[in-house]
Amino acid sequence: MIRYFLLIILLSTNVFAQIEPAFEIARLKYGGGGDWYNDPSAEVNLLNFVNDNTSIRVKPEYKFIDIATDDIFAHPFIFITGHGNIVFSRSEAEKIKLYLENGGFIYIDDDYGLDKSVRKSMKQIFPDKDFVELPFSHGIYHNMYDFDYGPPKTHEHDKKPPQGFGIFVNNRLAVYYTYESNPSDGWADSRAHNNPPEIREKALQFGTNIIVWALTN
DSSP states (O other): OHHHHHHHHHHTTOOOOOSSSSBOOEEEEOBSSOOTTSOTHHHHHHHHHHHHHSSOOBOOOOOEEETTSSGGGGOSEEEEEESSOOBOOHHHHHHHHHHHHTTOEEEEEEOSSOHHHHHHHHHHHOTTOOOEEOOTTSGGGSSSSOOTTSSOOOSOSSSOOOEEEEEEETTEEEEEEEESOOHHHHHSOHHHHOOOHHHHHHHHHHHHHHHHHHHHO
């Protein structure tokens, strides 16, 4: 009950500006051949979960934005996922840097095989910054739901422990990246990956934590 009350207070001071009257997740369409479009049910299911379990007003629709346009600046929360390769042009990298420096938030979920490409792309955007692993005590793991050991293990890739990394801009977590965790697989329709209900529940709770953190920090 206390957490719920604090969430209402924090959301009332949200500095992000979004054109839509309700929160939505914008998936980034990028070049390079990676399947940025996979599992389109993921965001819809997560937003419906957020609607049912928090006071956040949401727009539970699948929406993508093309990095080649300026649509990125209309959304406080950008989602990147896929398998394979991500390529940004110089102007696209500069656009993302400007977006992040002005308060935008990007969540990246490695759906498998995206790691090298993600790290290379982020170096293109911020040559002087590296991903740092977030400690288990970080607030993103403890705002609505507690994840005492960091990201949940939603989908098995290489039998490695799940990890959560961040890039900080002006001491703010601006990019959050999950590796060997793949919670967005748990957001997708149950038939997509046949995850057990308890695994999907944890993934949805974790996604809620990410949204709450982005909106209140």
